[in-house]
Amino acid sequence: EVIKLGVEFSVSVAESMFLLCDDIRTMLFISLALWKYVLPERNPVVERLFLLIHYIYSKDIKPKNEVLYQNGEGKSAQWNLIKTTWNDFVCGIIVLNRLVLVLRVKDCSYDDRLLLSAIAKYKQELKNLEGKLRSAKDVSEANGFARETIKSNIFPFWKSLFDEEGKEEIPREIKNRMLRELFKPIDGETWDIEIKSLPLHSPYILGRDFAKQELKDEVVRLGVELSLYIAEAMFLLCDDIRSMLWFCFKLWRDAGRYIYPNSLVLERVLRVIHYVYFKYIEPKNGVYRNGGLSVQMRLAIPTWENFDDVILSLNVLVPVLRQEGRCACGRNFMSSMEEQLKKVEEKLRCGKVVSEANGFSREVIEPSFFGLWKSLFNKEANNEATQTLKVIKNRILRDLFLPLHNEVAPPP
Incomplete structure (x- = not known):
């Protein structure tokens, strides 16, 4: 896969050379900057980039156009x-x-999921680059650029990328000769100030914060999944409001026994319950019956333990991710939470027809939860949200669970 990506990137480099070949000086200085100043020379990617530039210039561009300056200006159109x-x-x-x-x-700090995410994001970067270059494809093709032909011709440069012999550098004598052939037209030329001042930056993909940010994104995704399963259980039980509120109260109370009072995770669980109840369930079925019991209670009760495990794990992981530095243990938490949510899904599956008949729709409800969990890692938003919840938390609890509290014999 990475070899294919190397070929795709090389095709874009080649296309840029064809676009600039109306002025050899511009083309060679840009090529020199890419080869020499982005990464150290002794590097398998840079070595292949050099071979590519030399090949395209020597085979396709030099024989057709050796004009150093275009119209005396020295800058390509x-x-x-x-x-x-x-x-x-x-x-x-x-x-x-x-x-x-x-x-x-074989860096073990990047598991398959992180690598796949990095590759997917890199593919998108290459697609964006290709899109920009394709906007002038009439020019590059008129100058001789043929995508498929070039792709097949440069594949051998990358084929050996992970071979042992592929780690060897180009012999010094050969490389010096190639350098003379390639950059002789600009030997002794003064660098174009605009080209020389082009900035370098460190990309996000596989950078210093990549693993941690990806973990944050997964926490947001799992928070949304947790919310959806809680909502599904609520819709499953909404034939009896007492049973549904009791289920939610026990879920919130039991998790709260092991979590500090102002937990951002537990606050979001409470807000999810409040939102789903008053947005979707209370308007349709708000009748509270003392001693009532949902016919679906037997399906929902076994999920308590799984929900608690996910909430507690999130509560441990989120503060770590909100701090500076790396999070080495995060991946283990993610695997555990995914397994618990999978068990919840299996347990609720038998009641899926009932919950959907009662109005549950993942597609409709899901967008409402994303912003709630995304704000976990927005410090300013969290400060505001936490302060707000401190004020309204008692009202939320009263709105939701007062009927249970007022029962003569409330649920245990």
Whole structure:
């Protein structure tokens, strides 16, 4: 997969060279900047980038166009377009190198899920780069660019990327000769100030905060999933409001026994229950019957333990992710929570027809929960939300659970 990505990135580099080939000086200085100043030279990705640039220039561009200056200005007509792609090319080189390093050294800090996420995001970056270059495809193709032909011709450069012999550098004598052939037209030339001042940046993908941010995104996703299953259980039990409120109260109370009072996770669970009840259930079926019992209670009760495990795990993980630094244990928590939610899904599956008949729809409700869990990692929003909840928490509890409290013999 990474070899294919290397080929795709190389095709975009080649296309940029064809776009700039109306002015050899611009093309060579951009090529030199990409090869020499983004990463150290002794690098498998940079070595292949050099081979690619040399190949495209020697085979396709030099024989057709050796004009150093276009109209005496020394700047390609496509310079403004290529300038907008500079960050994309820098990202392409650095992220590809990170992928290669992780796979070559078998870095165990990046599991399959993280790598797949990184590859998916990198593919999108390459797609965005291709889209920018394709806006001028009439120019590149008129200059001789043929995507499929070039792709097949440069594949051998990347085929050996993970072979042992692929780790060897280009022999010094050969490389020096290739350097002379490639950059002789600009030997002694003064760098174009605009090209030399192009910035370098460190891409997000597989960067310092990548693993932690991906974990945060997964926590948000699991928070939404947790909310949906709680909502599904509430719809399942809504034939009897007392049973539904008792289920929710026990869920909130039992988790709260092991969590500090101002837990951001427990607050969100409470807000989910409050929202679902007053938005969807109370308007349709708000009749509270003392001593009532839902016919579906036997399906919902076995999920208590699983819900508690997920809430408690989230409560441990979220504060760690909100702090600076890495989170080495996060992946273990995620696996455990996913397993618990899978068990909840299995236990509620038998009542799925009932909950949907009572109005439950994942597609309708899901968007309401995303912002709630996303704000977990927004410190300013959390400060406001926490302060607000301190004021309204008692009202929420009273709105929800006062009928249970007023019973002569309330549920245990």
